[in-house]
Amino acid sequence: MNKVKFSDYLIQQAEPYWQQATDHGFIRDMVDGTLDKKVFANYLVQDYAFVRVFADLIAYAIAYSKTLEQKHRLSTFLSMITSAEDDYFIRSFEALGVEPSHYLDPNLAVFPSIQGFHDEIKKAIDSGAEVGYANCMTIITCAEAVYCHWGVKYREKSPEAFYFNEWITLHNNDYFQSLVAWLKSEMDQLGEDQKVDREQLSALFTKICQLESQFFDESYL
Numbered sequence: 001m002n003k004v005k006f007s008d009y010l011i012q013q014a015e016p017y018w019q020q021a022t023d024h025g026f027i028r029d030m031v032d033g034t035l036d037k038k039v040f041a042n043y044l045v046q047d048y049a050f051v052r053v054f055a056d057l058i059a060y061a062i063a064y065s066k067t068l069e070q071k072h073r074l075s076t077f078l079s080m081i082t083s084a085e086d087d088y089f090i091r092s093f094e095a096l097g098v099e100p101s102h103y104l105d106p107n108l109a110v111f112p113s114i115q116g117f118h119d120e121i122k123k124a125i126d127s128g129a130e131v132g133y134a135n136c137m138t139i140i141t142c143a144e145a146v147y148c149h150w151g152v153k154y155r156e157k158s159p160e161a162f163y164f165n166e167w168i169t170l171h172n173n174d175y176f177q178s179l180v181a182w183l184k185s186e187m188d189q190l191g192e193d194q195k196v197d198r199e200q201l202s203a204l205f206t207k208i209c210q211l212e213s214q215f216f217d218e219s220y221l
Ligand SMILES: Cc1ncc(CO)c(N)n1
Pocket: 047, 050, 051, 143, 144, 147, 212, 215
């Protein structure tokens, strides 16, 4: 019997949001270099608020994980986000004329989608040792699989502005692709675990896809 992998099932069940999140006009404008700079700056400021909370989520996934391989894969990812990716954000803010007082503002008004991410992340973090790993990994896998999907789709694109170009290569380089392949393989194994509620994880994966698509929509407002 040819069983559908759990990671593929999660993506299939997340339609139409998977399609909307990975084939959004925002991404097409960005890879073509025609996206309004103000729209992109706005998006990056919001994404920076997302990434700081996302870093906590990865730290909890590390704490909830059992094996050294899991801790290694996730801590390497956390390290990349807090070094190379942080460096990308800081250089981009500078080039786009965004002041630190704005992008570091703890009282920044966040988009409803970013608030939605924060709420889902808090629930996953608070879900405890038994199911915490599965919940945290579902959010991480969805967010990274969405970005890797468009990153790979547009690997031939090379917009002139470094903040567009590097945003593509951050999400399609060999390291990132192998990370996403590993995240999906972890979800496949979790899907075999009798203690795991597959339908609850599927609903969470779909919710994150929906928020990803909504975040691109809201960046134009
Ligand atoms: C909202 C969001 N999802 C995924 C990624 C990829 O890390 C990101 N930077 N932001």
